[in-house]
Amino acid sequence: MPHMMARFQAESETYWANASFETFDETQAAKFRKAIDGVRHASSDSGSRFYADIEPFAYQRRVLEALLAARAPQSFRNLVVAATGTGKTVIAAFDYRQHRQSLGRECSLLFVAHRKEILEQARDCFRAVLKDFDFGELYVDGHRPTSWEAVFASVQSLSRYASAGELAEHRFGFVVVDEVHHGQADSYRFLFDSLEAQILLGLSATPERMDGRSILPDFDNRYAAEIRLPEALEEKLLCPFHYFGVSDPVSVAGDHFWSGGRYNVRELENVYTQGSQSTDRLNAIFGALHRYFPELSIARCVGFCASVEHAHFMAACFSEKGLNACALTSGSDGATRQHLVSEFRSDRLQFLFVVDIFNEGGDVPEINLVMFLRPTESLTVFLQQLGRGLRVAPEKDCLTVLDFVGQTHRRYRVDRKLSALLRSSKSRIDREIVRDFPHLPPGCSIQFEKVAKEHVLENVKKTLGNLQAFIPESINTFETDSCLPLSFGHFVEQSGISPIELLRRRTWSEWQDLARGTQLVDGTHLGDIRSALRRIALRTDIALLEKAFALVSGDATAEQLGLSQAEQGIVHYLLWGKNGKDLGVDTYQQARQLWANHTSAVQDLREILEWRRTSHPSITHSAELPFTCPLRVHAAYGLREITAAFGKADLHTTGPAGTGVVHLPDQRAYIHLVTFQKRGERLLTHHSVQRLPDLLHWETQAATTQTRTTGQKYLNFQKLDYTILFFARYEKSVEGETAPFTFLGRASELVSAEGARPIRMKWRLEQAIPAELYEQSRSV
Numbered sequence: 001m002p003h004m005m006a007r008f009q010a011e012s013e014t015y016w017a018n019a020s021f022e023t024f025d026e027t028q029a030a031k032f033r034k035a036i037d038g039v040r041h042a043s044s045d046s047g048s049r050f051y052a053d054i055e056p057f058a059y060q061r062r063v064l065e066a067l068l069a070a071r072a073p074q075s076f077r078n079l080v081v082a083a084t085g086t087g088k089t090v091i092a093a094f095d096y097r098q099h100r101q102s103l104g105r106e107c108s109l110l111f112v113a114h115r116k117e118i119l120e121q122a123r124d125c126f127r128a129v130l131k132d133f134d135f136g137e138l139y140v141d142g143h144r145p146t147s148w149e150a151v152f153a154s155v156q157s158l159s160r161y162a163s164a165g166e167l168a169e170h171r172f173g174f175v176v177v178d179e180v181h182h183g184q185a186d187s188y189r190f191l192f193d194s195l196e197a198q199i200l201l202g203l204s205a206t207p208e209r210m211d212g213r214s215i216l217p218d219f220d221n222r223y224a225a226e227i228r229l230p231e232a233l234e235e236k237l238l239c240p241f242h243y244f245g246v247s248d249p250v251s252v253a254g255d256h257f258w259s260g261g262r263y264n265v266r267e268l269e270n271v272y273t274q275g276s277q278s279t280d281r282l283n284a285i286f287g288a289l290h291r292y293f294p295e296l297s298i299a300r301c302v303g304f305c306a307s308v309e310h311a312h313f314m315a316a317c318f319s320e321k322g323l324n325a326c327a328l329t330s331g332s333d334g335a336t337r338q339h340l341v342s343e344f345r346s347d348r349l350q351f352l353f354v355v356d357i358f359n360e361g362g363d364v365p366e367i368n369l370v371m372f373l374r375p376t377e378s379l380t381v382f383l384q385q386l387g388r389g390l391r392v393a394p395e396k397d398c399l400t401v402l403d404f405v406g407q408t409h410r411r412y413r414v415d416r417k418l419s420a421l422l423r424s425s426k427s428r429i430d431r432e433i434v435r436d437f438p439h440l441p442p443g444c445s446i447q448f449e450k451v452a453k454e455h456v457l458e459n460v461k462k463t464l465g466n467l468q469a470f471i472p473e474s475i476n477t478f479e480t481d482s483c484l485p486l487s488f489g490h491f492v493e494q495s496g497i498s499p500i501e502l503l504r505r506r507t508w509s510e511w512q513d514l515a516r517g518t519q520l521v522d523g524t525h526l527g528d529i530r531s532a533l534r535r536i537a538l539r540t541d542i543a544l545l546e547k548a549f550a551l552v553s554g555d556a557t558a559e560q561l562g563l564s565q566a567e568q569g570i571v572h573y574l575l576w577g578k579n580g581k582d583l584g585v586d587t588y589q590q591a592r593q594l595w596a597n598h599t600s601a602v603q604d605l606r607e608i609l610e611w612r613r614t615s616h617p618s619i620t621h622s623a624e625l626p627f628t629c630p631l632r633v634h635a636a637y638g639l640r641e642i643t644a645a646f647g648k649a650d651l652h653t654t655g656p657a658g659t660g661v662v663h664l665p666d667q668r669a670y671i672h673l674v675t676f677q678k679r680g681e682r683l684l685t686h687h688s689v690q691r692l693p694d695l696l697h698w699e700t701q702a703a704t705t706q707t708r709t710t711g712q713k714y715l716n717f718q719k720l721d722y723t724i725l726f727f728a729r730y731e732k733s734v735e736g737e738t739a740p741f742t743f744l745g746r747a748s749e750l751v752s753a754e755g756a757r758p759i760r761m762k763w764r765l766e767q768a769i770p771a772e773l774y775e776q777s778r779s780v
Contacts, residue, residue: 054090054128054129056087056090056091056094057087057235058693058771058774058775059086059227059231059235059771059775060086060087060090060091060094060227061693061771061774062225062617062618062770062771062772062774062775063080063082063091063225063227063771064091064094064095064098064771065617065618065619065770065771065772066224066225066617066618067080067095067201067224067225068098068618068619069616069617069618069619070224070225070614071199072542072616072619073542073613073614075220075224075614076198076199076200077200077202077218077219077220078199078200078201078202078219078220078224078225079180079202079204079215079216079218079219079222079223079224080092080201080202080203080204080223080224080225080226080227081204081205081223081225081226081227081380082203082205082226082227082232083205083227083229083232083237083238083383083387083390085232085237085238085391085392086227086231086232086235086237088178088203088204088205089121089122089125089178089203090125090129091203092111092122092126092176092201092203093122093125093126093128093129093130094129095201096109096126096129096174096176097129097130099173099174099199100174103173106149107173107174107198108148108149108150108171108172108173108174109126109136109149109150109151109172109173109174109175109176110151110153110172110174110175110176110195110197111123111126111136111151111152111153111175111176111178112153112154112155112158112175112176112177112178112191113152113154113155113178113179114154114155114156114178114179115154116138116140116141116154118178119138119140119152119153119154120138120152122152122178123135123136123138123152126150135150136150136151136152137149137150137151137152138151138152138153139151139152139153139154139157139158140152140153140154140156140157141154151172155188155191158190158191159190171196171197172195172196172197173197173198173199174197174198174199174201175191175195175197175199175200175201176201176202176203177191177200177201177202177203178203179203179204179205180202180203180204180215180218181204181215192218200219202215202218202219205384205387220614221484221490222493222614222615228420229383229386229387229390229420229421230420230421230422230423230440230441231775232390233390233441233442233443233444234423234441234442237392238387238390238391238392239390239391239392239393239396239397239398239399240397240398240399240441240442240443240444241386241389241390241398241399241400241401241444241445242398242399242400242401242444242445242447243401243403243421243444243445243446243447244288244292244400244401244402244403244446244447244448244449245403245405245446245447245448245449245452245453245456246284246288246292246402246403246404246405246449246452247284247405247406247449247450247451247452247455248281248284248404248405248406248452248455249277249280249281249284249406250271250272250277250280250281250406251406251407252267252268252271252375252406252407252408252409253406253407253408253409253410254409255409257409258409258411258412260480260481261377261411261477261480261481261482262377262481263306263374263375263377263409263412265306265307266307268306268307268310268374269306269307269309269310272305272306272310272313272373272374273309273310273313278313281404282317284404285371285373285402285404286321288402288404289402292400292402293369293400293402296323296350297350298368299350299351299368299369300344300350300364300366300367300368300369301350301351301352301367301368301369301370301371302352302353302354302367302369302370302371302385302388302389303351303352303353303354303370303371303373304354304355304370304371304372304373304374304376304385305353305354305355305373305374306355306373306374307355308327308329308330308331308355310353310355310373310374311327311328311329311353311354311355312327312329312353314327314353314373315327315351315353318351318353323350323351324348324349324350324351325349325350325351325352325353326340326343326349326351326352326353327352327353327354328340328341328352328353328354329354329355330355340352341364344364344366345364345366353373364388364391365391365392365393365396366393366396367388367389367391367399368389368396368398368399368400369389369399369400369401369402370385370386370388370389370399370400370401370402371401371402371403371404372385372401372402372403372404373404375408375412375414376417377412377413379413379416379417379420379496382417382420383417383420386401389401398443405448405452405455405456406455407455407458408455408459410459410462410463410470411463411473411474412459413463413496414456414459414460415429415459415460415463415464415496416496418432418433418437418446418456419496421437421440421441421444421446422437422439422440423439423440423441424439429460429464430457430460430461430464430465433448433453433456433457433460434457464501467497467501467505468514471495471497471502471511471514471515472511472514472515473515474491474495475491475511475512475515476515476516478490478491478494481494482494487607487610487611488508488604488607488608488610488611489607489610489611489614489615492611498735499534499537499608499611500534500537500538500734500735500736500737501735503530503533503534503537504534504735504736505530506530507521507526507529507530507533507600507601507604508533508604508607508608509521509600509601509603509604510600520600521598521600522597522598522599522600524597524598525594525598528576528577528578528583529595529598529601531577532574532575532576532577532595532601533601533604533605533608534737535574535577535638535737536548536574536605536608537608537612538636538734538737538739538740539574539612539635539636539637539638539740540612540616540617540620540635540636540740540742541620541631541632541635541636541637542609542612542613542616542620543632544570544571544574544632544635545605545608545609545612546609547561547563547567547571548571548574548575548605549602549605549606549609551571551592551596552575552592552595552596552601552602552605553596553602553605553606554596558588558589564628564630565650566628566630566644566645566646566647567630567645568588569588569644569645569649569650569651570630570631570637570641570644570645571588571592572588572591572592572644572651573638573640573641573644573649573654574638574641575591575592575595576591576595577638577640578654579651579652579653579654580651580652581652585651586651587651588651591651617770617772618634618770618771618772619634620632620633620634620635621633621634621745621767623743623745623746625669625723625725625746626667626721626723627667627669627723629645629646630645631645631743632743633743633744633745633767634742634743634744634745634767634770635742635743636729636740636741636742636743637727637740637741637743638738638740638741639655639657639673639738639741640654640655642671642673642727642741642743643655643656643662646662646664646667646669646671647664647666648662648664659673660672660673660674660675660701661673661700661701667723668720668721668722668723669722669723669724669725670713670714670722670723670724670725671725671727672698672724672725672726672727673727673728673741674696674698674726674727674728674729674741675728675729675730675731675732676728676729676730676731676776676777677730677731693768693769693771693774694764694765694767694768694769695751695762695763695764695765696726696728696744696747696762696763696764696765696769697760697761697762698726698760698761698762698763699758699759699760699761700714700758700759700761701758702757702758703757704756704757704758704759705756705757705759706753706756706759707756711756711759714750714753714759714761715750715753717747717750723746724746724747724763725743725744725745725746725747726744726745726746726747726763726765727741727742727743727744728741728742728744728769728773728777729741729742729773730773730776730777742770742773744765744767744769745765745766745767746765746766747763747764747765747766748764748765748766749763749764750762750763750764751763751764
């Protein structure tokens with residue numbers, strides 16, 4: 001019970017300390033009534049509206065940190081992908097505020113959307129975040145800006161203004177484009193091709209263009225940040241789903257179904273709409289409906305089809321069964337679309353069969369049933385289609401999902417879409433399938449019928465279970481399938497294979513050798529090199545990786561880089577993970593030369609470094625301590641790199657291991673190594689509960705009391721001029737590799753200390769825990 005009470009207490013502290021809440025007493029009554037009245041009677045043009053203080057949620061803070069990190073290597077075209085309801089506009093407002101604060105001055109803003117209502121809501125959001133009730137002007141439906149300092153404009157108005165040549169007179173420091181997946185339209189292209197801005201921020205819940213192509217080329221070919229679907233479900237921003245994998249009698253496993261990295265639509269259309277196979281499939285569809293959604297009279301169903309002909313075929317077959325059904329495709333004109341959606345929402349139409357995505361006018365919260373009637377190669381398209389049914393609506397408890405799973409092509413990645421629904425991306429998908437998905441968000445479930453489960457497991461085995469064949473084949477077809485040059489970073493992002501999984505048995509160069517039938521990789525010390533590359537892929541100190549690359553590539557010497565002995569020790573243990581005796585060397589220079597002899601490993605390090613430059617989760621900072629510290633706050637390091645940084649490990653000794661506390665008597669400091677989750681089990685101990693981003697709950701070692709020397713140093717650390725440092729990680733291993741620790745910096749205050757053997761402590765940190773690690777720690 002004490003551990004449960006600790007969790008309740010920590011959760012309560014979350015609310016008391018959360019800046020989003022204000023203390024209420026009798027003096028606050030007028031302010032409270034004004035806030036309520038402002039919400040009830042607000043008008044879009046009210047400049048005197050009351051705004052309460054708002055702060056970003058943890059998942060929004062993670063996105064804001066990721067945006068800062070994305071801009072560190074001078075990438076200023078940033079794309080944020082987040083489901084509707086997760087607060088994309090709030091993120092944009094806070095991002096603009098932090099950018100303006102970093103400049104120390106005002107910054108002109110342009111916010112672009114396609115509807116007046118969205119623009120009004122966005123302006124109100126920015127006003128609330130900035131606490132400036134007069135911020136922003138509208139440029140839509142007859143409203144015309146005067147100062148052009150902060151403009152919320154419709155793309156139609158801007159397009160007309162740009163075509164007249166007048167927009168060129170204005171320069172915007174910060175441009176936000178909402179629903180940026182429309183960017184391929186002619187009316188939007190000027191925003192990307194000619195409008196100059198210091199920062200361009202794209203927002204989208206559906207980052208696939210209407211023609212199925214990627215919008216990433218407009219944003220440096222990557223997502224700056226994403227809010228994953230499970231996060232939105234965890235926060236109860238979307239309704240839960242009940243997902244049924246239904247056995248599909250039609251096989252689409254043959255090679256004639258697959259071309260150019262995706263399914264051939266014409267071949268799918270043939271088997272789905274013609275002959276006895278289509279009849280068998282229809283029977284399976286109607287059988288599944290009666291099993292899993294028998295009350296068809298209340299259905300608001302969207303069925304995603306392979307082609308226009310397939311959509312019309314399905315609508316005709318359902319109509320023959322006496323069900324109200326229609327097809328909605330890109331060929332439907334605007335009036336037809338509006339009419340069909342209106343009929344659908346008003347309960348006069350139950351089934352809409354669409355192609356690919358539910359386009360404009362299709363954001364219908366009432367959807368309570370989704371049918372996937374074709375295999376969807378794009379993970380993004382799958383999630384956006386699923387997301388169409390996850391909107392919250394009155395009297396809607398959950399979304400029922402029917403996915404018709406047959407024998408699929410060996411290149412079809414069913415594992416990716418299932419993994420995207422899990423709370424942890426580190427869960428092994430084959431185990432999840434066998435165990436009926438224990439790691440889904442609350443209220444959600446996935447159930448596969450027997451034959452469907454067999455097909456899915458077979459598909460997973462063909463890909464993840466046979467990477468020996470899958471990876472080389474994917475390398476050989478990568479540039480054709482993705483239209484991107486082959487690189488470590490591009491391959492990881494496009495294939496969905498994690499860096500650790502990719503490097504588990506072979507180096508990146510070894511995989512390319514296998515794909516091309518060459519033998520260019522040197523076999524000496526190869527096991528150590530493989531381990532090093534996996535280790536490097538988990539590190540996030542870009543400056544450290546750059547120094548390591550410069551040293552082994554011959555671009556610079558340790559003396560030219562000005563590296564101290566401690567920094568050389570850090571690089572050594574990053575590259576080798578063992579001392580000089582075990583390696584057979586007497587100097588750091590000899591150890592680095594051994595690494596440099598592996599030219600393919602040096603090239604792999606370069607590519608991993610390039611990938612890490614664009615994928616580190618948060619910005620890092622220099623550690624301002626009373627003694628020299630080469631580590632950066634919020635970067636990730638291994639234990640031996642940490643101990644080397646403080647002189648506890650060098651070429652001859654690997655330093656202390658197996659302890660969570662390292663005493664540095666010369667520096668008058670303690671290093672604390674915290675693991676929030678151990679042995680794969682959810683701990684309920686007090687130190688595991690992190691509820692405030694700058695407050696760390698921690699327990700001393702078991703023998704420590706408040707009266708002994710160590711306890712006294714903690715209790716009086718400021719008087720004794722001691723420095724308390726924390727490093728933390730979520731769990732001990734990441735996909736079988738030892739997880740690094742994130743440097744949290746030093747504690748500024750001991751908030752409380754209770755008990756003895758161990759002492760339960762709460763430490764205030766100088767800087768908040770990085771949002772990604774904080775979110776993980778809260779789930780413990």
